[in-house]
Amino acid sequence: MGQSMKSMQELEAIRERARKAMQVRQNQEGGPVISVAMGTCGIAKGARDVMMALVDEAAKRGLDSVVVTQSGCAGYCEHEPMIKVQLPHQDAVYYGSLDERKARDVVARHLVQGEIANDYVLQLPGGEPLA
Amino acid sequence: MSMHRSHILICSGSNCSHRQSRAVRSRLRQAITETGLEREFKVIETGCFGLCQQGPIMVIYPEGVHYCRVQADDIDEIVQTHLQKGRVVTRLLFKSGTEQSVELPKTAFYQKQKRVVLRNVGLIDPENIEESLARDGYQGLAKVLDTLSPEAVIAEVTNSGLQGRGGAGFPAGRKWEFTRKAPGDQKYVVCNADEGEPGTSKDRLILEGDPHTIIEGMAIAGYAVGATKGFIYIRGEYQLSLQRFRQAVAQAKEYGLLGQDILGSGFHFDIEVRSGAGAYVCGEETALLNSLEGKRGEPRYKPPFPANFGLWGKPTLINNVETLANIGPILIHGADWYRSIGSPECPGTKVFTLSGNIANRGLIEVPMGITLREIVEDIGGGIPNGRHFKMAQTGGTSGGCLAVQHLDLPVDIPHLAEVGSSLGSGALLVVDDSHCMVDLARVFLKFFAHESCGQCTPCREGTTLLKRLVDKIASGSGTAADIKAMRRLSTTMQMTSLCGLGQTVPTPVLTMLAYFNDEFMEHLDGGACATGVCRAAVKGVV
Numbered sequence: 001m002g003q004s005m006k007s008m009q010e011l012e013a014i015r016e017r018a019r020k021a022m023q024v025r026q027n028q029e030g031g032p033v034i035s036v037a038m039g040t041c042g043i044a045k046g047a048r049d050v051m052m053a054l055v056d057e058a059a060k061r062g063l064d065s066v067v068v069t070q071s072g073c074a075g076y077c078e079h080e081p082m083i084k085v086q087l088p089h090q091d092a093v094y095y096g097s098l099d100e101r102k103a104r105d106v107v108a109r110h111l112v113q114g115e116i117a118n119d120y121v122l123q124l125p126g127g128e129p130l131a
Numbered sequence: 132m133s134m135h136r137s138h139i140l141i142c143s144g145s146n147c148s149h150r151q152s153r154a155v156r157s158r159l160r161q162a163i164t165e166t167g168l169e170r171e172f173k174v175i176e177t178g179c180f181g182l183c184q185q186g187p188i189m190v191i192y193p194e195g196v197h198y199c200r201v202q203a204d205d206i207d208e209i210v211q212t213h214l215q216k217g218r219v220v221t222r223l224l225f226k227s228g229t230e231q232s233v234e235l236p237k238t239a240f241y242q243k244q245k246r247v248v249l250r251n252v253g254l255i256d257p258e259n260i261e262e263s264l265a266r267d268g269y270q271g272l273a274k275v276l277d278t279l280s281p282e283a284v285i286a287e288v289t290n291s292g293l294q295g296r297g298g299a300g301f302p303a304g305r306k307w308e309f310t311r312k313a314p315g316d317q318k319y320v321v322c323n324a325d326e327g328e329p330g331t332s333k334d335r336l337i338l339e340g341d342p343h344t345i346i347e348g349m350a351i352a353g354y355a356v357g358a359t360k361g362f363i364y365i366r367g368e369y370q371l372s373l374q375r376f377r378q379a380v381a382q383a384k385e386y387g388l389l390g391q392d393i394l395g396s397g398f399h400f401d402i403e404v405r406s407g408a409g410a411y412v413c414g415e416e417t418a419l420l421n422s423l424e425g426k427r428g429e430p431r432y433k434p435p436f437p438a439n440f441g442l443w444g445k446p447t448l449i450n451n452v453e454t455l456a457n458i459g460p461i462l463i464h465g466a467d468w469y470r471s472i473g474s475p476e477c478p479g480t481k482v483f484t485l486s487g488n489i490a491n492r493g494l495i496e497v498p499m500g501i502t503l504r505e506i507v508e509d510i511g512g513g514i515p516n517g518r519h520f521k522m523a524q525t526g527g528t529s530g531g532c533l534a535v536q537h538l539d540l541p542v543d544i545p546h547l548a549e550v551g552s553s554l555g556s557g558a559l560l561v562v563d564d565s566h567c568m569v570d571l572a573r574v575f576l577k578f579f580a581h582e583s584c585g586q587c588t589p590c591r592e593g594t595t596l597l598k599r600l601v602d603k604i605a606s607g608s609g610t611a612a613d614i615k616a617m618r619r620l621s622t623t624m625q626m627t628s629l630c631g632l633g634q635t636v637p638t639p640v641l642t643m644l645a646y647f648n649d650e651f652m653e654h655l656d657g658g659a660c661a662t663g664v665c666r667a668a669v670k671g672v673v
Contacts, residue, residue: 004386005387007395008273008394011264015267019265024136024137025254038215040216043215043216051171052136067193070216
């Protein structure tokens with residue numbers, strides 16, 4: 001918390017810290033967005049815990065520009081909790097049947113390493129991935 | 132770092148407090164706790180969003196959804212629909228005529244605005260210094276202490292073309308230079324926050340929404356003129372401004388941004404917060420100085436000017452709140468950047484409190500040189516209830532009253548001066564055609580007769596005499612000689628009053644007589660008031 005600064009460097013360090021804490025209020029159009037389906041079905045199957053795990057993992061990994069938001073039910077209620085990961089200039093990827101551990105894994109693999117976590121990608125009845 | 136996924140900003144400015152924003156805030160916090168969402172949502176009380184007409188306003192990030200006229204009863208729906216499920220509560224979105232918007236910044240009200248002074252107001256938590264720091268608070272001060280000499284700071288302010296925003300429009304850089312060059316062992320910086328002009332609340336909303344920008348401006352001014360001590364004189368009724376500013380000063384001291392050896396530069400600066408006690412005249416700078424010294428708030432003779440003989444006889448720089456709010460950005464971005472905003476002869480922006488018969492009442496900031504029509508029609512959303520524009524008074528009750536022929540006039544200091552008005556304190560009162568100018572003149576003059584401090588004869592007697600003359604005209608028993616007497620009295624007051632109060636009382640009177648002459652004439656010799664407002668005149672009662 002409060003500390004008496006004695007140099008420009010200390011001011012800069014506090015500014016950086018404060019900026020990160022306010023990041024969610026900046027206009028981040030075009031940045032990575034994770035939306036969590038938060039219909040009644042999703043909530044019932046633990047979407048809120050999944051969302052908090054995503055937020056926590058993104059914060060731990062210093063992914064300040066990631067926006068975690070909510071959306072409605074996409075109609076695949078049996079695959080809840082599901083999320084959509086939208087990276088800039090890329091096709092959206094849908095993941096289904098997540099839990100907290102898998103959610104953290106998605107952050108590590110998709111957002112940090114840039115690889116789609118294929119084993120969690122939402123599979124439709126025909127075996128096709130949802131795109 | 133913060134774990135909160137979402138930030139909910141809710142206005143805690145004074146204007147929204149009139150609309151039960153406090154109840155909304157406490158209900159929201161309660162509902163978030165009840166639903167166990169406190170780890171996910173952070174509630175932040177900000178300053179004014181500007182569109183007070185639509186207040187209390189709530190903004191939910193990261194989506195950036197703005198809800199308007201939120202009441203405590205709406206909270207459960209917002210929590211259940213938006214916070215828990217991510218769906219927008221459509222009925223609470225901004226609507227004005229055919230316009231509907233999820234994000235207020237995309238509405239016409241904001242599109243023509245330019246936010247320099249209000250850059251943080253409504254965006255940050257004014258009670259948390261770190262939110263100010265995140266938005267470049269104190270960066271101007273850091274740059275100045277690190278790289279610039281006092282003379283270079285003054286040169287930058289002079290080159291920016293910034294003119295005082297308190298009313299007189301004196302070039303800020305020159306005032307700073309006079310104070311720097313004045314001989315004296317002790318010098319002071321005083322921030323004039325005794326905003327008493329009826330219809331004006333811009334300084335209040337700046338202080339409530341971003342107090343640190345004023346602290347930074349004062350500290351930079353102190354460095355430039357050679358002062359180690361600053362005072363801010365805040366209007367006594369502004370309890371929230373006083374509370375927030377005191378808190379901000381304490382935080383700045385805690386962080387080492389006020390006090391001894393700021394940021395290791397060797398520069399010392401401290402600020403003391405003082406409260407006014409309700410006299411309009413104390414907004415006049417020398418009356419303010421007397422009041423600060425514990426004396427009766429009466430204006431002094433000038434010269435000597437405060438730059439040479441100010442607080443306790445020491446060289447003193449007095450600047451208005453809005454002037455000081457421009458200083459940080461000017462020092463960060465430079466004079467050329469500042470000159471790129473506004474009009475060439477009057478750079479920068481101007482904050483107005485928009486009030487009266489206009490759709491979007493509130494707090495706005497526009498580039499200098501914007502036309503009156505753009506403010507009234509585009510930002511203000513026009514005149515409601517099917518009425519028509521009649522008059523706009525710029526600069527508060529002591530400002531000029533402009534008519535429909537002035538709508539395309541650029542709003543800046545030189546252009547307003549050409550038509551006998553001023554920017555004054557940044558009030559903009561819009562009046563529709565249901566009002567009578569004679570009646571308005573009565574209201575204005577009643578105020579001045581009450582607020583004249585009585586020290587000098589022209590103002591003490593002049594305000595009362597003017598009021599009697601207008602009363603007589605409103606009653607229907609006025610004559611052409613009374614109009615002539617009003618003009619003569621006004622000219623005398625302009626030339627001989629001791630301070631700005633008496634000197635500017637004639638501004639609304641003379642502009643009304645110039646631009647609404649026919650309406651005054653109609654009332655003479657038993658004539659009727661066309662709007663029916665001056666009932667006594669209609670009935671022929673003396």
